[in-house]
Amino acid sequence: MFARIAAFxxxxxxxxxxxxxxxxxxxxxxxxxxxxxxxTIHVRVGGSGPAVLxxxxxxxxxxxxxxxxxxxVKDHTVIVPDLRGMGLSSHPQAGYDKKTQADDxxxxxxxxNVQNTSLVTHDIGNMVGFALAAQYPDRVSRFVLIDxxxxxxxPWEEIVKNPLLWHFRFGGPDMERLVAGRERIxxxxxWNEFSADPSHFDEASREHYAALYALPGAMHSxxxxxxxxxxxxxxxxAFLASAGTLKMPVLAIGxxxxxxxxxxxxxxxxxxxxxxxVIPDSGHWIMEENPxxxxxxxxxxxxxx
Numbered sequence: 001m002f003a004r005i006a007a008f009x010x011x012x013x014x015x016x017x018x019x020x021x022x023x024x025x026x027x028x029x030x031x032x033x034x035x036x037x038x039x040t041i042h043v044r045v046g047g048s049g050p051a052v053l054x055x056x057x058x059x060x061x062x063x064x065x066x067x068x069x070x071x072x073v074k075d076h077t078v079i080v081p082d083l084r085g086m087g088l089s090s091h092p093q094a095g096y097d098k099k100t101q102a103d104d105x106x107x108x109x110x111x112x113n114v115q116n117t118s119l120v121t122h123d124i125g126n127m128v129g130f131a132l133a134a135q136y137p138d139r140v141s142r143f144v145l146i147d148x149x150x151x152x153x154x155p156w157e158e159i160v161k162n163p164l165l166w167h168f169r170f171g172g173p174d175m176e177r178l179v180a181g182r183e184r185i186x187x188x189x190x191w192n193e194f195s196a197d198p199s200h201f202d203e204a205s206r207e208h209y210a211a212l213y214a215l216p217g218a219m220h221s222x223x224x225x226x227x228x229x230x231x232x233x234x235x236x237x238a239f240l241a242s243a244g245t246l247k248m249p250v251l252a253i254g255x256x257x258x259x260x261x262x263x264x265x266x267x268x269x270x271x272x273x274x275x276x277x278v279i280p281d282s283g284h285w286i287m288e289e290n291p292x293x294x295x296x297x298x299x300x301x302x303x304x305x
Contacts, residue, residue, distance in 0.1 A: 047073035057123020061087030085221025102131035134239035152233030154269035194284035
């Protein structure tokens with residue numbers, strides 16, 4: 001009986017998330033559920049032409065990319081997954097190191113018969129994207145990273161000392177009990193504190209994402225993303241030691257009121273060809289705070305000769 005109640009609650013929360021007034025992807029997009037090693041990845045896919053893979057971060061899902069996806073689907077094959085343990089992807093107990101999640105993304109590309117893609121990433125997506133580009137460099141033609149550091153790259157140890165990044169080390173046996181039923185309160189801290197103007201992360205988006213992060217296993221999975229950072233740092237240093245820096249063109253973007261030009265400074269420790277960009281009037285949540293400037297900057301980089 002309890003299992004039935006839990007299943008009903010999960011369905012109700014999913015329905016609530018869907019009802020929040022978040023702009024849906026255009027009709028050109030379909031969804032697929034792709035099985036990887038240990039996870040089922042929920043993927044939105046649409047369009048035709050050169051492929052672009054978009055990876056979201058914590059506090060959001062692939063839904064964040066709608067403004068960029070709606071523009072790029074006109075002349076690209078756009079692939080937008082929910083990362084393992086987030087959104088409508090499955091919530092396994094393990095596999096949250098970014099090396100494993102990069103293998104998830106390689107499996108998604110294989111299922112789509114895509115051998116080469118541009119890569120656009122934000123937050124945790126930067127870390128998964130870096131592991132993908134480092135392990136499969138021949139499959140990534142261009143790489144855009146947005147407003148989050150990469151474990152083990154550049155001044156990582158100094159960056160994580162910033163008090164604003166307290167959640168990187170938030171852990172312990174009671175963390176899930178502390179947040180259970182209070183997911184919105186917990187997530188509001190991120191949406192408010194990392195915004196240039198918290199009102200730009202609107203109420204419909206907050207309701208939508210809070211409901212998805214309240215699904216069974218979702219907060220456990222989110223905490224596991226951060227708990228894996230030490231292993232991620234070891235893996236990334238090993239990638240750089242064995243294969244060297246990334247060779248594909250890289251655009252490192254920071255929000256004006258967040259990482260700013262520091263994004264490019266960090267990525268120059270790990271890539272040879274790094275362009276820099278700053279999204280004005282924006283904090284960390286670039287697609288909510290200034291989507292038009294973000295779309296223009298990203299598409300300009302991806303479409304240049």
